[in-house]
Amino acid sequence: MPLVREITFENAEELTEEGLPFLILFHHPDDDEIVKKYSQIVKEELGNDKGNINCLTADGIQFSHPLHHLGKTQKDLPLIAIDSFRHMYLFPDIKHMTEPGKVKQFVDDLYSGKLHREFHYGPDPVDNEVAHHPDGSSSQDPSGQPTTPPESTFKKLAPSSSRYTLLRDEL
Numbered sequence: 001m002p003l004v005r006e007i008t009f010e011n012a013e014e015l016t017e018e019g020l021p022f023l024i025l026f027h028h029p030d031d032d033e034i035v036k037k038y039s040q041i042v043k044e045e046l047g048n049d050k051g052n053i054n055c056l057t058a059d060g061i062q063f064s065h066p067l068h069h070l071g072k073t074q075k076d077l078p079l080i081a082i083d084s085f086r087h088m089y090l091f092p093d094i095k096h097m098t099e100p101g102k103v104k105q106f107v108d109d110l111y112s113g114k115l116h117r118e119f120h121y122g123p124d125p126v127d128n129e130v131a132h133h134p135d136g137s138s139s140q141d142p143s144g145q146p147t148t149p150p151e152s153t154f155k156k157l158a159p160s161s162s163r164y165t166l167l168r169d170e171l
Helices: 013-018 032-049 064-069 102-112 112-119
Strands: 005-008 021-029 054-059 079-083 089-090 128-132 136-142
Touching: 005 013, 013 102, 021 032, 021 064, 021 102, 032 054, 064 136, 079 102, 089 102, 102 112
Parallel strands: 005 054, 021 054
Antiparallel strands: 021 079, 079 089, 128 136
């Protein structure tokens, strides 16, 4: 099974049935270059996470509904999000995708509960609320308010709990 797969309406139910959170690159269908970059980054940074997360690409025009829940449109493509099946979390800036460790840190923040914690309690304090960036610049989050990631939209594509399957014990 490939490390990066494409999600479509035809395979979405099967992918959700696996029960792993999604790391999804939403892209314009004509943008093959971003898919190549994303696939390479996933291979380099997330190869050991294959059993913990589904790395996917999605046609951002076909999957406009999840974009709408993120407050985004086709004009905002490409973008990366994690769907934990509770909430969707947006990768801060696609331009930073190629910075070593950025995508891995985003996924690790899901595993550690940081993304969910910040959803409920606002950004974690960092050096008196000053964030230092690798380029030496810094920024401050003046609000300290909780973020508001939308609910998962892909969980609605999961199979019905009353549907017969061999994948879970039904007795």
